[in-house]
Amino acid sequence: MPVREIAGVQVDFDAEGFMTNPDQWNEEIAKVLAAEEGISQLTEGHWQVIHFIREDYKEKGQAPTIRRMNKVGNIATKDLYEWFPKGPAKKAARIAGLGKPQGCV
């Protein structure tokens, strides 16, 4: 398991670059991971998504689907694709310090 030091924290990752311990996450880490995904600036919209999926993860034990982000998190699918281009569910989960989403939708 690769360990990287980001913003002064030792962070555990899996082989695909997803964090394995969501408790190690903080907003500074999110900014670094976002930059790695090609998102140079996290806007209010990005944070809304990140905070929602972290909350939902705490409750459900898995990262939410895009439908759930829409229905429960009130996040428009169009916005999601705009804010996290080329793979919104995966990118948002990675930036939020969660594992890779396992669902098909």
Add this chain to the structure above:
Amino acid sequence: MANQIEKVSIIISRGSLEGVYPGLIMANGARMEGIEATLFFTFFGLDAIMKKRVNKLKVATIGNPAMHMPSLLGVLPGMSAMATWMMKKQMDKIDIPPVDEFLEMIKDAGAHLYACKATVDMFGLTMDDFVPQVDEIINVGKFYELSAGAQIIFT
């Protein structure tokens, strides 16, 4: 990355619930992976994008060995309705939306939806018969044009 799939064109040719969902799931899944996706509805697949029928698609209970029941039972009244109800319930459990909502989600995800001109002419339909997510009625030639560089998947 080399050899990564960058574009898919998915043809939906059947009008049963189990005939329509796989193509929709694959199109949505493509967009989720950042892959361009085009959906082409042809023949009975058009039912999936017709306002009148989009939410009335049924599971076929006869001529389907995977239903694991004798075809004779499949013809009984209510069998298809029951199988349809069961499938919809299971789908909802794993967060797969009803067809109309799924089309909206796929469209919002940036995919394009087209209706096959030959079938539209055969059934005497117009754009007014279709849900608003349908971009255009196109012929086969245009479909191939739009599919340049794509993997074509027939369902």
